[in-house]
Structures are given as structure tokens and as C-alpha cells.
Amino acid sequence: MDNASKIKIAPTKSIKEAMQQLDETSKQFLAVVDKTNVLLGTVTDGDIRRAILNDVSLNTAISFIMNLKPVTAKRGFDNKHYISILKRTNRKQLPIVDESNRLEDVFFLDECEDNKYSKSKVVLMAGGLGTRLRPLTNEVPKPMLKIGDTPIIETIIKRFKDQGFQDFMLAVNYKKEIIQNYLQDGKPFDVKVSYIEEEQRLGTAGALSLIQGDFYHPMIIMNSDILTNMNFNKLIQNHIKSQAVATVCVREYEYQIPYGVVVTENNILTDIQEKPTHKYLMNAGIYVLNPEVIRSIPKNTFFDMPDLLIKMLNQNQKVNVCTIKDYWIDIGQIEDYKRANSEVMGEKHV
Numbered sequence: 001m002d003n004a005s006k007i008k009i010a011p012t013k014s015i016k017e018a019m020q021q022l023d024e025t026s027k028q029f030l031a032v033v034d035k036t037n038v039l040l041g042t043v044t045d046g047d048i049r050r051a052i053l054n055d056v057s058l059n060t061a062i063s064f065i066m067n068l069k070p071v072t073a074k075r076g077f078d079n080k081h082y083i084s085i086l087k088r089t090n091r092k093q094l095p096i097v098d099e100s101n102r103l104e105d106v107f108f109l110d111e112c113e114d115n116k117y118s119k120s121k122v123v124l125m126a127g128g129l130g131t132r133l134r135p136l137t138n139e140v141p142k143p144m145l146k147i148g149d150t151p152i153i154e155t156i157i158k159r160f161k162d163q164g165f166q167d168f169m170l171a172v173n174y175k176k177e178i179i180q181n182y183l184q185d186g187k188p189f190d191v192k193v194s195y196i197e198e199e200q201r202l203g204t205a206g207a208l209s210l211i212q213g214d215f216y217h218p219m220i221i222m223n224s225d226i227l228t229n230m231n232f233n234k235l236i237q238n239h240i241k242s243q244a245v246a247t248v249c250v251r252e253y254e255y256q257i258p259y260g261v262v263v264t265e266n267n268i269l270t271d272i273q274e275k276p277t278h279k280y281l282m283n284a285g286i287y288v289l290n291p292e293v294i295r296s297i298p299k300n301t302f303f304d305m306p307d308l309l310i311k312m313l314n315q316n317q318k319v320n321v322c323t324i325k326d327y328w329i330d331i332g333q334i335e336d337y338k339r340a341n342s343e344v345m346g347e348k349h350v
Helices: 015-025 045-053 079-089 152-162 176-183 203-210 232-242 291-295 305-314 334-347
Strands: 029-033 039-044 093-097 103-108 122-126 167-172 192-197 219-223 226-228 246-256 260-265 268-274 277-289 319-323 328-330
Touching: 015 029, 015 045, 029 103, 039 045, 039 093, 079 093, 079 103, 079 152, 122 152, 122 203, 152 167, 152 176, 152 226, 167 176, 167 203, 176 192, 192 203, 203 305, 219 232, 226 277, 232 246, 232 277, 232 319, 246 305, 277 291, 277 305, 277 319, 277 328, 305 319, 328 334
Parallel strands: 122 167, 122 219, 167 192, 246 319
Antiparallel strands: 029 039, 093 103, 219 277, 226 328, 246 277, 260 268
């Protein structure tokens, strides 16, 4: 941050002087402080515009038009906390004050690197049958199973929202009404939610061919049975820097063979490896796709994500790989579902 010195102004300064300072800083925001640096209020370009429309003289002191009850926060929290406050209060600037309300800094939403790429849409694949979780999914779709007291899908959306993402599309099929009745259009959760309705099962990529309208930013595609703490803004940043058309997230997976392994050459013993461990990169069910990739998916055709990625490779397109090192769990089986619940309930912070 370190923005406070640039945007402080005394309450006796005129509206005209405030306009000049706003023009110099390009911040669209000023913090009004007294001689001891106590925050008295805030002034935005919107406040000044409204004053002019109400025929307030430009020579009037800004104390006359300032917001006397600005939303503030204390130092020491991470960006997710500050972003959450700004989104909840529909603001773009957050003064950071000490215990005596003295101004220490100002957090600007549009300057936050962790929020820079959050204009991207998030597509959550929520149409699966949840076969491996039966009988739990006999009556409800997998995304509506609860982790703790909250449906999986709500937890996923909240974690994206904490990073600034607001626009969600859900590909739905199996028991879709339960999901739609719960999330509605997203307003109860302060986000936007729309739906891609599959009349027939189209696979993990085929449903994307049903996306309507224009879109210009890379999209995050994620299975709706995954919980992770990964930084999705950094994921998109990594994708853009790679100049790839697609990014597939992977997770390291280790498998130890429980026996001694004999290595031979032409029936001659060359080595014995005792219980060797093999490492693999497994598909983590999270992707970033450029608009042109989504538009290339055949319409109304069953098409899985591996098919799409192989198609890109066959066309000599660059596909990036991003390894997830943060918390990640696929809640696809009963044991994984139980483990996720135990971790959320306190055995591990997720």
C-alpha cells in the first residue's frame, strides 16, 4: 500500500483545491485529516460532482461535502480481508487506521495485484451425477452436499468472491433445480450467477459450447467438487504471462510400491529398489481457457476437457501447466468427503 501521504488533505481546503489534488494523484479519493493525522472523513470525485450539481461553490471547504462516516479497517490483515470489506460495502478505497483513528494507509481495490484479474468469469462444472458419492447424492446433487454447515458450491463461490471474483456460470444437469433454487441469481451471496443448462450430458468441456454472449477475458473452469486455497488471480496472471491458450492445473501425486522392485536387463539383475516411490502430476480439475479455445468446442457434442487439451496440442497451440502447492482436495469419494469435513471442522484450516 503506502498511499496515505499522497491523498491526505486538510478539512479547510476548498473544493477547487481538492479537485486539483485529485487530478494530480489520479486516485479519485482523498482522506480528510486534522493536524494530528486523525481521519475526519473522505472525499471522492463523486462527492465533488454531486456538490457541483447542487450549485455548491468551488470555494467551499471540503469539510462541508466530505463523508463523515467512512468505512475503515485496521492494519495487519491480508488482502482477502480488505477486498471482502470493499466488496461488501460497494467501495473501492479503504482507509487503514490505528486504534486512535489516525490514518496509516489507504487500500485501493484497483491497485491490488491479488484483485487485478478478477474480471474473468468463473465457470463451475456442477452437472455430474456424483455416482461415487452415492447414496449421499441420491437426493441432492454433489455440489449441494455440505462441508461443515455450508454446501460445497457456496464455499467455492465465497472463496472466489474473497479474491474479488463476482461473475459465475454454473453448468448444471442432474437435479439442477436444487442448485438453482439455492443460489438463484447470486444476489443472496452478493455475486452474479447464471446457468448453462445441459439438456443432455456433454462432458467436462462440451457444456462450455453453450455459453452465450461475448466474452473477452480468459475464463477459469473448475469442477464443483474441489476445495482449494490457491490464488486464482495469480493463476490467471501466470496464464497470461505464459502466452498459452490454455492452462491446466496439476497436483503432485506420490505412489509408493509396497515391495522391492527388481530391475533387469536381458534377464540379468542390475538393481533392486526397495519400495520405490513414483511421482506423477495429476489433473487437478482447474483450468484457464482463452475465449478462442472455448469458441472452438463443438456444439452439442460430448467433449471432455482432456479431449480439448489434446486438440490444442494437435494444433500446435501452447498449453501451460500450473502446479498447485496450496491446500487442495477433490471431494469425489466418500472418504474424501469425510476428510474434507473433518478438516473444515478444525483439524486443518482450509
